[in-house]
Structure formats: structure tokens, C-alpha cells
Amino acid sequence: MAAKGNNLRSLIFEVDDDGKASLSVLDQLLLPHETKFVPIENVEGAWDAIRSMRIRGAPLIAIVAVLGLAVDLTSNGTTIRDLAGLANSFSATREYIYDKMAYLTTSRPTAVNLSNAMVELRDIVEKMSPEAPVTREIVGAIVDHGRHMLARDVSDNVAIGRHGADDLLSRHDRPDGVRLVTICNTGSLATAGWGTALGVARELHRRGRLESIACLETRPYNQGSRLTAYEIREEGMNGTLICDSMAAFYMRRRGADACVVGADRVCANGDTANKVGTYALAIIAREMGVEFFVASPFTTLDVDLSCGDDIEIEERPPGEMLESACAPKDMPCWNPGFDVTPAEYITGIITERGVLKKSSDGTFDVIGFVREHSS
Numbered sequence: 001m002a003a004k005g006n007n008l009r010s011l012i013f014e015v016d017d018d019g020k021a022s023l024s025v026l027d028q029l030l031l032p033h034e035t036k037f038v039p040i041e042n043v044e045g046a047w048d049a050i051r052s053m054r055i056r057g058a059p060l061i062a063i064v065a066v067l068g069l070a071v072d073l074t075s076n077g078t079t080i081r082d083l084a085g086l087a088n089s090f091s092a093t094r095e096y097i098y099d100k101m102a103y104l105t106t107s108r109p110t111a112v113n114l115s116n117a118m119v120e121l122r123d124i125v126e127k128m129s130p131e132a133p134v135t136r137e138i139v140g141a142i143v144d145h146g147r148h149m150l151a152r153d154v155s156d157n158v159a160i161g162r163h164g165a166d167d168l169l170s171r172h173d174r175p176d177g178v179r180l181v182t183i184c185n186t187g188s189l190a191t192a193g194w195g196t197a198l199g200v201a202r203e204l205h206r207r208g209r210l211e212s213i214a215c216l217e218t219r220p221y222n223q224g225s226r227l228t229a230y231e232i233r234e235e236g237m238n239g240t241l242i243c244d245s246m247a248a249f250y251m252r253r254r255g256a257d258a259c260v261v262g263a264d265r266v267c268a269n270g271d272t273a274n275k276v277g278t279y280a281l282a283i284i285a286r287e288m289g290v291e292f293f294v295a296s297p298f299t300t301l302d303v304d305l306s307c308g309d310d311i312e313i314e315e316r317p318p319g320e321m322l323e324s325a326c327a328p329k330d331m332p333c334w335n336p337g338f339d340v341t342p343a344e345y346i347t348g349i350i351t352e353r354g355v356l357k358k359s360s361d362g363t364f365d366v367i368g369f370v371r372e373h374s375s
């Protein structure tokens with residue numbers, strides 16, 4: 001089946017001739033039944049869209065935070081007046097923006113892309129010279145960086161797809177192509193476009209080398225059934241939806257060559273936080289002798305964290321579990337949004353700069369890989 005192309009958009013960002021930015025995001029809570037873009041007017045709106053999971057996915061969270069800040073700072077509302085009051089003070093303007101950035105970082109804790117983006121943005125602002133016109137320069141730099149993030153994310157994802165497809169095809173070039181299993185949603189809806197793990201599937205499909213892809217439903221939030229299944233259908237891939245509990249039997253009966261999953265944070269030793277259920281899938285893959293790949297742009301690497309034990313795992317409200325389950329309304333629940341897959345279960349980490357494999361001692365050297373591949 002020929003690829004239809006990647007037409008899904010997770011957001012629309014525009015800047016008018018006066019430099020005023022506008023942002024609308026596709027409300028993913030309504031998918032797959034309704035396609036509706038909702039405007040983000042300010043930082044609070046961006047925080048709420050991230051927290052409520054109207055938008056989600058590690059790269060998209062970071063992008064919407066920065067674009068939301070750009071919209072907020074270029075709006076005609078109270079913010080610009082507040083900024084004008086600060087315009088003669090470089091440090092006051094900077095601190096004002098840093099407060100907003102700190103607030104955005106509190107929206108969701110596990111995906112490192114958000115805090116990495118804020119560090120990157122802070123570096124840009126810190127390097128600016130404290131000359132007039134302060135406000136316009138700083139705000140302009142933030143808008144420009146938002147645009148840069150959008151373009152970079154798409155090109156990183158396309159490169160991840162290419163490296164992942166090359167690597168998989170070097171070992172699994174069966175007559176009908178490669179058989180994949182994935183969890184959660186890592187596609188165009190989780191990114192600025194194309195996707196990470198789903199980008200690998202997309203690239204195989206584009207080459208006519210994707211035999212099949214199974215997507216796990218991904219309880220309790222069902223990103224697999226609501227979003228990945230939707231993307232698979234849009235793209236015309238040969239996909240099958242399975243419940244999370246069916247992964248082992250699916251691999252046994254139908255066969256799989258590799259699991260490819262996304263990441264919310266990859267530590268220096270390769271331990272990887274991703275959607276809850278990923279760890280179980282990795283254990284099953286090992287038992288079945290199926291390769292297990294993490295697709296992660298550099299923006300999802302956390303070289304400052306040595307291993308996964310210290311990753312803050314977001315706990316979501318019990319209601320999210322109870323609403324999508326048939327359970328007594330007052331049943332106590334534990335609802336971690338993510339889990340951590342130890343590096344020992346991971347075959348390789350597919351990045352935009354190549355596939356990181358384990359060293360001869362069976363460990364990943366993420367820091368060395370970043371050093372080697374950073375320009």
C-alpha cells in the first residue's frame with residue numbers, strides 16, 4: 001500500500017506582520033471522533049492544554065510551552081503592558097520571563113524535553129546584550145526560537161525514521177518487510193510532525209517495507225487506540241490494535257521483528273522513562289527474543305541523570321482510570337503516567353544522529369554518544 005503522506009497537524013503557529021504570534025492546538029481529547037483546533041491565548045492556556053493532555057507527547061509539550069510563551073509575550077493583553085513597564089530594565093524583563101518559564105515547567109514533570117527547552121531558551125536570553133530596545137529583542141528571540149523548535153523537531157524525526165528503518169532493514173529484510181509493535185502515541189500528534197517511533201514505521205511504510213504494525217491500546221488513557229490507530233489509518237499502514245495484555249500472545253502467534261517505542265526521558269545509562277506499559281512490553285520482547293528499540297531525539301536525552309531511579313514519575317488522577325474502566329467509583333487507584341525501562345532490556349536508541357548500541361560490556365554510553373555527535 002502506498003504511503004498517503006503525513007498530513008496530520010498537531011498545531012498551527014503563525015506570526016503576523018506586526019510580530020504578533022498566534023497558536024491553535026488540535027484538541028487530542030476529542031480524537032478520533034472530532035477534529036477541532038483550540039486557540040492558546042497565553043501561558044496559562046498553554047499550561048492547561050499540557051496538563052489536561054489536550055496536547056501531549058514529550059516533544060510537543062516542550063514546543064507548545066515555548067510557543068505559548070511567544071503568544072503570551074506578543075499579545076495585546078495585560079502582558080505586553082506589564083512588559084512595557086519593564087522595558088527599560090533588562091534584568092526585570094528577563095526575570096519576568098523566567099517566572100513564566102518556571103511556571104510552564106510545572107505542567108508535567110516526566111518528559112525532560114520541557115525542562116531542556118527552558119534551559120535552551122534561558123541560554124538564548126542570557127546571551128543577549130542588555131541594550132535597548134530590551135523587550136522587543138527578547139520577545140523576538142523567543143518567537144524565533146519557537147519557530148526553530150518546530151522545524152528542528154520535524155527534521156530530527158525524519159532523520160530518526162531514516163536511521164531506524166536502515167538499521168531494522170539491515171537485519172530483518174523479510175519478503176514483506178518488517179513487523180513492528182509499538183505503544184502509546186509517538187507520531188505526528190506527539191510532535192511537530194512525522195513522529196519518532198511512529199516515524200520509523202512511517203519511513204518503512206514509505207519505502208514499502210513495513211509488513212505490519214501492532215499498536216497497544218495503552219491503558220488507561222488509550223493514546224494507542226485513540227491516536228496511534230487514527231494515525232495508522234490515516235497513513236494507510238497495515239495496523240492492528242491490541243489490548244496491552246495481548247502483546248505476548250500477539251508476538252507468539254503473529255510474530256514481530258522489533259518493538260519501537262518513544263521516550264520521555266533517556267538517562268545517561270540508557271534507562272528510559274516512557275508511557276506506563278513500556279517496561280512490561282520490554283520484558284515480553286526479551287522473553288520472545290524480539291528486539292526492543294527506543295526512538296528518542298537528542299531533546300529527550302537527560303545526560304545529567306545517571307540512571308532511571310531518580311526520574312520523577314507523574315501520577316495522574318484516579319478518575320482517568322475509573323472513567324475508562326468498569327470499576328466501583330470509590331475504588332482506590334494508582335495511576336502512574338509513565339514507567340522506567342532499565343537499559344538492559346533495550347537493544348538500541350534511535351536518534352536523529354544515528355543508532356546508539358550497547359558497548360561490549362552491555363551498557364549504553366549516552367554521554368559519549370552525545371559528545372561524539374554534537375556539532
Ligand SMILES: CSC[C@@H](O)[C@@H](O)C(=O)COP(=O)(O)O
Nearest residue numbers: 056057058184186190262263275
Ligand atoms: C514522541 S512522544 C514520546 C513519549 O512522550 C510518548 O511515548 C509518551 O509516553 C507520551 O505520554 P503522554 O502521557 O501521552 O504525554
